Amino acid sequence: EMWTDRMRDEIERRFHLMALNIYGLTEIIGPGVAQECHIKNGLHIFEDHFYPEVVSPETLDPLPEGEKGELVLTTLTRDGMPMIRFRTRDITALHREPCKCGRTLVRMDRITGRTDDMLKIRGVLIFPSQIEKALLEIKGVEPHYQIIVTRPQHLDEIEVQVETSKEIFSDEIRRLEEVKRKIEKHIENAIGLRVKVTLVEPKTLPRSEGKAKRVIDKRQL
Ligand SMILES: [Zn+2]
Structure with a gap:
């Protein structure tokens, strides 16, 4: 499940526990490919069992340390069904500099997206x-x-339709404008691209079981 660091802090505070990110996938082993230590600065990959690589999802060339790309895993100790350079479709980056906990295992960033949902907008790769x-x-x-992507002339444009809470939506127009601008600024800071935000009433966007359809790409590419 997606959580922000603030949500993690809150879970830790309320339950008096340490909440850590773990990573795994059914095709490889299930949970247990990588796990955060108490420093919480990336997930240590158990390199004695898995050989990780990060490649460009477009060219499939291996990427240098620290660069974001698709995680590719090779199992080193699986007998029955070894996997060789299995493409996870998960986007992350690897870091080799030593961790304060003393472990020397490589660290991966939290997954920031899937190559399937990757969008290329004005040359920038972004993820829902x-x-x-x-x-x-x-x-x-x-x-x-x-997210609705269009190309009205020569430039891609992104519109993000966002549901607000009932309270905000029934508020005055001026307040709605404020919220809208705040979200636009916040998304721009996160992805480095200007977007147009449209606020919609609660429970008006389509819900689907399981994976929600987040992106409507209307560009004719
Ligand atoms: Zn560590």
Whole structure:
């Protein structure tokens, strides 16, 4: 499940526990490919069992350390069904500099998206999860949204439709404008692109079981 660092802090505070990110996938082993330590500065990959690489999802060339791309895993100790350079479709970056906890295992960033949902807007790769994360950080905004990409002339434009809480929506227009601008600024800071935000009434965006359809790409590419 998506959580922001603020949500994690709150869970830790309320339950008096330490909440850590773990990473795994069914095709490889299930949970147990990587796990955060108490420093919480990325997830240590268990390199004695898995050989990680990060490649460009477009060219499939291996990327240098620290650069974001698709995680590719090779199992080193699986007997029955070894996986060789399995494409996870998950986007992350690897970091080799030593961790304060003393472990020397490589660290991966939290997953920032899936290559399947990747969008290329004006040459910049963005993920719906980045927008979702930005929305989760704003009070009174629901993480229900839809991204509409168009190319009216030569430039791509993004509109993000966002559901607001009932309270905000029934408020005066001026206040709605304020919220709208705040969200636009927040998303712009998160993805580095200017977007147009449209606020919609609560529960008006389509819901689907399981994976929600977040992106409508109307560009003729
Ligand atoms: Zn560590």
